[in-house]
Amino acid sequence: MLAAAKVNLYLHVAAPDARGYHPLQSLVAFADIGDEVTFSPLQSAGSSKNLISCLSIEGPFAEGLQADESNLILKAVRRFEAAAGVRVDRHTIRLTKNLPVASGIGGGSADAGATLRLLRELYAPNMPDSDLAAIAGAIGADGIMCLWSQSAFAEGYGERLTPVTLPEVPAVLVNPGVECATARVYGGYDAVGRFNEIEAMSGFLDVSDIRQLISALSHTRNDLQSPAIHLQPVIAEVLTALEAQKETLFARMSGSGATCFALCETDEAASALSGRMQAMMPAAWVRACRLG
Ligand SMILES: C[C@](O)(CO)[C@H](O)COP(=O)(O)OP(=O)(O)OC[C@H]1O[C@@H](n2ccc(N)nc2=O)[C@H](O)[C@@H]1O
Numbered sequence: 628m629l630a631a632a633k634v635n636l637y638l639h640v641a642a643p644d645a646r647g648y649h650p651l652q653s654l655v656a657f658a659d660i661g662d663e664v665t666f667s668p669l670q671s672a673g674s675s676k677n678l679i680s681c682l683s684i685e686g687p688f689a690e691g692l693q694a695d696e697s698n699l700i701l702k703a704v705r706r707f708e709a710a711a712g713v714r715v716d717r718h719t720i721r722l723t724k725n726l727p728v729a730s731g732i733g734g735g736s737a738d739a740g741a742t743l744r745l746l747r748e749l750y751a752p753n754m755p756d757s758d759l760a761a762i763a764g765a766i767g768a769d770g771i772m773c774l775w776s777q778s779a780f781a782e783g784y785g786e787r788l789t790p791v792t793l794p795e796v797p798a799v800l801v802n803p804g805v806e807c808a809t810a811r812v813y814g815g816y817d818a819v820g821r822f823n824e825i826e827a828m829s830g831f832l833d834v835s836d837i838r839q840l841i842s843a844l845s846h847t848r849n850d851l852q853s854p855a856i857h858l859q860p861v862i863a864e865v866l867t868a869l870e871a872q873k874e875t876l877f878a879r880m881s882g883s884g885a886t887c888f889a890l891c892e893t894d895e896a897a898s899a900l901s902g903r904m905q906a907m908m909p910a911a912w913v914r915a916c917r918l919g
């Protein structure tokens with residue numbers, strides 16, 4: 628099951644509430660690339676004594692991620708077991724970690740979301756969407772959007788979703804290989820103390836092609852881009868490099884960073900841009916994809 632990368636096409640953030648959480652408004656889209664979560668039946672049902680041993684992690688970003696209770700996949704399993712009143716003991720879980728960790732494209736939330744979709748299918752097919760969403764939302768602010776992996780306006784703290792139809796857009800994702808801890812980036816936004824208002828955005832409801840999308844995006848921001856650059860200045864280098872390329876129609880950082888995205892007219896343009904960015908930044912993670 629694909630655990631699709633999430634891209635915040637824009638992200639408007641208001642002042643924190645009493646708990647320190649930030650009301651926001653974002654347009655999120657999902658890529659056709661991501662991590663892979665696979666469930667395999669155990670040889671003898673019920674033979675797993677310890678679920679920790681049932682999660683294995685492989686792939687280019689496996690290193691540094693623990694296959695223990697700190698992993699969002701096992702957090703999803705635990706919460707699902709409690710909500711459904713079942714024991715998840717008939718399968719092993721394999722995560723192929725293709726997405727960089729703590730990179731603003733929701734990898735951990737997407738892994739949890741893919742896990743929950745598979746768990747429902749295999750262990751509680753009658754569980755309503757609302758129950759599954761409640762589990763995903765308890766795991767993180769991006770949990771519900773990454774559970775459904777559908778383009779949407781996200782409001783509230785990221786949990787209130789309005790589906791939106793976007794054109795499929797060729798894109799390039801670039802992560803410079805530095806981690807951005809979400810809480811630190813929000814903390815940097817608070818430290819500056821210049822908070823934006825969140826206005827209703829209607830310009831995206833009838834977007835049918837990439838030009839209209841970019842025109843609507845030009846009136847928006849990612850309010851976390853500046854505090855993320857303050858923490859990791861290399862993000863500004865990525866954006867400058869992307870903006871200087873002829874294939875780039877629009878470039879911005881996603882989420883709390885450090886991954887940046889460029890939107891392109893065609894798949895060929897995205898592929899050419901991806902190749903050139905990788906040559907310019909050999910240590911970076913660079914991928915051409917489609918957002919939709
Ligand atoms: C930046 C975004 O990715 C945009 O979609 C999200 O707002 C963050 O989503 P996430 O990574 O799932 O966030 P969580 O794991 O729930 O929270 C991490 C930390 O981010 C901060 N946080 C998160 C969401 C939000 N609306 N306001 C916040 O201030 C809190 O300090 C929290 O402790």
Ligand SMILES: Nc1ncnc2c1ncn2[C@@H]1O[C@H](COP(=O)(O)OP(=O)(O)OP(=O)(O)O)[C@@H](O)[C@H]1O
Nearest residue numbers: 698699728729730731732733734735736738769882
């Ligand atoms: N399966 C997982 N994949 C990635 N990170 C995980 C996973 N399980 C736990 N984590 C922890 O969660 C934290 C956030 O990782 P993640 O990759 O989801 O961040 P992100 O891409 O910045 O997400 P967002 O865009 O939602 O802020 C990391 O510090 C990581 O150690």
